[in-house]
Amino acid sequence: MTRVFGKTLRDEAVKSLTFFALASASLGLAVGYYPTFAENRGFIAKMVPIFVRGMVADVLRDEYVGYFVFQHFVKNLLFLSAAAAIFIGMGAVSKEVETGTIHVLLAKPVGRTRVLLEKAAALAVCVTAPIVAASLLGVALSAAIGEIVPWKKTLVASAHASLFALSLLSVTLLASVLFHEQIKAGAWAGVVFVAEIVLFLVDDTRRYSYFDYASYGSYRKIYVDGIFPWRDAAILAAVAVAALAASIAVFRRKDY
Numbered sequence: 001m002t003r004v005f006g007k008t009l010r011d012e013a014v015k016s017l018t019f020f021a022l023a024s025a026s027l028g029l030a031v032g033y034y035p036t037f038a039e040n041r042g043f044i045a046k047m048v049p050i051f052v053r054g055m056v057a058d059v060l061r062d063e064y065v066g067y068f069v070f071q072h073f074v075k076n077l078l079f080l081s082a083a084a085a086i087f088i089g090m091g092a093v094s095k096e097v098e099t100g101t102i103h104v105l106l107a108k109p110v111g112r113t114r115v116l117l118e119k120a121a122a123l124a125v126c127v128t129a130p131i132v133a134a135s136l137l138g139v140a141l142s143a144a145i146g147e148i149v150p151w152k153k154t155l156v157a158s159a160h161a162s163l164f165a166l167s168l169l170s171v172t173l174l175a176s177v178l179f180h181e182q183i184k185a186g187a188w189a190g191v192v193f194v195a196e197i198v199l200f201l202v203d204d205t206r207r208y209s210y211f212d213y214a215s216y217g218s219y220r221k222i223y224v225d226g227i228f229p230w231r232d233a234a235i236l237a238a239v240a241v242a243a244l245a246a247s248i249a250v251f252r253r254k255d256y
Contacts, residue, residue, distance in 0.1 A: 003108075004105070004108070004110075004115055004118040004119055004122075005118040005119075005121060005122045006122075008092075008118070008119050008122035008123060009122045009125065009126065012088050012122070012123060012126045013126070015084070015087055015088050015126065016084075016088065016125075016126035016127070016129065016130055017130075019080060019084040019088075019126075019127070019130040020129070020130035020133055020134055022080055023072075023076055023077060023080055023130055023131070023134035024133075024134045024137055026071075026072075026075075026076045026080075027071065027072050027076060027134060027137070027138045027141065028141055030067075030068075030071035030072070030075075030076075031068070031071075031138065031141040031142055031144075031145060031147075032141075032145070034064065034067055034145060034147070035145065037067065038064075064142070064147045064149075065149065065223050065224065066216075066220070066224075068138065068142060068147075068149055069157070069216060069219045069220065069223055070216055072134075072135065072138050073135075073157060073161055073214070073216075073219045074215060074216050074219070077131060077134075077161050077165075078164075078200075078211055078214060078215075079197065081127070081131070081161065081164060081165040081168060082168055082193045082197070082211075084127055084130070084165065085127060085165060085168035085169040085171070085172045085189070085193075086168075086172055086186050086189050086190055086193065087186070088123055088126050088127055088169065088172075089123055089127075089169045089172035089173050089175075089176060089189075090172055090175065090176050090182050090185040090186035090189060091176065091182045091185070092119050092120075092123060092172075092173050092176040092177075093116075093119075093173075093176045093177045093251065094176045094177075094179055094180055094181055094182045094184070094185045095176075095182050097180045097181075097256065098180070098181060098182060102256045103256065106256060112248075112251055112252045113248050113251075113252060116177075116247060116248055116251050117248070119173075120169075120170075120173060120244060120247075123169055123173070124166055124169065127162075127165045127166065127169050128162040128165060128166065131158055131161050131162050131165060132155070132158045132162065135154050135155075135157065135158040135161070136151065136154065136155075136158075138154070139151045139154050150223070153222055153223050153226075156222050156228060157219050157222045157223065160214060160218060160219070160222065160228075160229065160232070160233055160236075161214060163214075163233055163236045163237060163240070164213065164214035164236050166236075166240045167236045167237070167239040167240040167243070168189075168193065169240075170239070170240045170241075170242075170243035170244045170247070171189060171192065171239070171243045172185070172186075172189040173243065173244065173247045174243045174244075174246050174247045174250070175188045175189045176247075177247045177250045177251045177254070178250060196209050196210045196211050197209070197211060199211075200212060200215070210239075213232040213235050213236055214232065214236065217229075218232045
């Protein structure tokens with residue numbers, strides 16, 4: 001690795017730590033609220049909007065594990081990952097162009113492909129490390145209230161959540177290569193992600209949303225059925241690889 005990797009890590013460290021803090025705080029509040037939720041689950045089930053009752057019914061059926069998965073991997077990480085991917089990835093290249101440091105970056109004695117791959121690797125660490133750390137923290141917080149969440153299955157679930165986040169990051173990286181302004185890169189990625197979120201939030205349209213590949217059903221397979229959601233993971237990986245390959249192809253041909 002060259003200095004590109006280390007510099008990118010330092011540049012995005014604050015955003016990564018913020019992602020971890022938000023994910024941990026949200027999970028901490030959710031875990032602390034569970035005893036109250038368990039006592040009032042019947043009333044809460046009646047109060048949820050009709051367009052998400054299908055998902056909530058599955059959560060209630062799976063007791064605490066269902067609650068943990070929904071609160072952490074679906075309600076929190078699914079949307080925080082989208083936000084983190086945008087804020088961490090949108091300036092990967094466009095920021096360098098805006099500040100003029102792209103010329104210094106490309107003057108290094110390494111090829112453009114390696115430069116972009118090192119940036120992508122550093123950004124991947126910044127996005128996935130908070131996911132794994134917050135998830136394992138959730139195991140400890142659950143034990144504190146007397147609930148058991150298997151840490152091995154949590155690591156597997158974290159891997160799937162990380163793959164989802166990486167696919168979003170790759171799409172954002174592509175936007176950052178295509179547009180020379182951070183605001184445009186973030187805006188275009190944001191529009192795509194918001195549209196997918198809108199589809200995801202309604203039971204009748206959820207299956208058409210990209211976010212459904214990291215939805216409750218995927219994590220239920222891991223925790224309840226004991227199997228890995230290979231089909232969902234394969235689609236997420238394919239999107240991540242395709243977007244990264246497109247980013248490299250465009251970056252190599254850009255005239256800076």
